[in-house]
Amino acid sequence: MDKNFELHSPIRLLLSDLCRRDGGTLEIRETHMSWLFLGARRVYKLKKPVRYPFLDFSSVAKRRYYCFEELRLNRRLASNAYLSVLPICRTADDGLHLGDHGEVVDWVVEMRRLSDHDMLDSRMRARLLEAPDIEAVASLLSRFYRSLLPERIDANHQLAYLSEQLDIDAVVLCRKEFELAVQLSPLLNKTHRLFQECAPELRERIASGWFREGHGDLRPEHVWLGTPLQIIDCLEFNRMMRIVDPYEEVAQLGLECSIAGYPWVSDLLETGIATLLGGQPTDELAGFYTISKALLRARLCMAHFLDPTPRNPWKWRPLALKYIKVASDRFETAG
Structure with a gap:
């Protein structure tokens, strides 16, 4: 497990806050491999720093790679839903923000939220x-x-x-x-x-x-x-x-x-x-x-x-x- 494992808690707080500001709503869903933060219009998917026999998300570099793979592969059948891969960076005052300024500590997939009732x-x-x-x-x-x-x-x-x-x-x-x-x-x-x-x-x-x-x-x-x-x-x-x-x-x-x-x-x-x-x-x-x-x-x-x-x-x-x-x-x- 990489040294950024302990960052997942403040990263989750950051993404939760972003979703609350996205229309005032927040829903969090958890799987074995990821956290999903759902706002009114956007969804942010954060991969857990885990390793199983069938996958390895245990380093920032590997999570970056699989975020871009997720974007590439899903655009084949859901090009309207998958928007980008975004870095989570450390700010000068040791805070965190979503963007490309500062030390990259993790990555998220940004998606357009699809209405649940049409699934x-x-x-x-x-x-x-x-x-x-x-x-x-x-x-x-x-x-x-x-x-x-x-x-x-x-x-x-x-x-x-x-x-x-x-x-x-x-x-x-x-x-x-x-x-x-x-x-x-x-x-x-x-x-x-x-x-x-x-x-x-x-x-x-x-x-x-x-x-x-x-x-x-x-x-x-x-x-x-x-x-x-x-x-x-x-x-x-x-x-x-x-x-x-x-x-x-x-x-x-x-x-x-x-x-x-x-x-x-x-x-x-x-x-x-x-x-x-x-x-x-x-x-x-x-x-x-x-x-x-x-x-x-x-x-x-x-x-x-x-x-x-x-x-x-x-x-x-x-x-x-x-x-x-x-x-x-x-x-x-x-x-």
């Missing part, structure tokens, strides 16, 4: 989602994926990565204290068999250029249905996690909408993408994408209990069980 997850909770909304999302994503160059990746490496993720799912979900092993072992075994059956098609899709540098974390809370439509929060900190088959990303978004009570979104998304983009995978591979994403999301839910003080502990097990049910149901439908 896809909010629309679903309010029962205000309609088919044209999803058709517009499919159209935007199809244009996005068409614009991406095929990734030159090694098929053996990519398949090894996918297999490793399934192994990690099993290790976490089958921990003794979770008491899920008996229920999950048959499902995990079937998923491994399905993966082996889909391996030749995966190799062919890699060779044909279907794997591209996509969004990496396509979920309803990242889709804004206002005008123009924006898809935010691209996963900036790990390129490997962004190298995907477009239909894998679409499967994740459809999965999350199914969990929220909108199962028809998945079919409409897949149909729209297939019509506009082409190259639809077989039903078997599409099923594997949904099942593997469901198991990953279940794993991430239960992994919260590995933290010393998990946030919202009441939330994670019921949500993990919903993802597990989606995976199980997909096998039954296919069978």
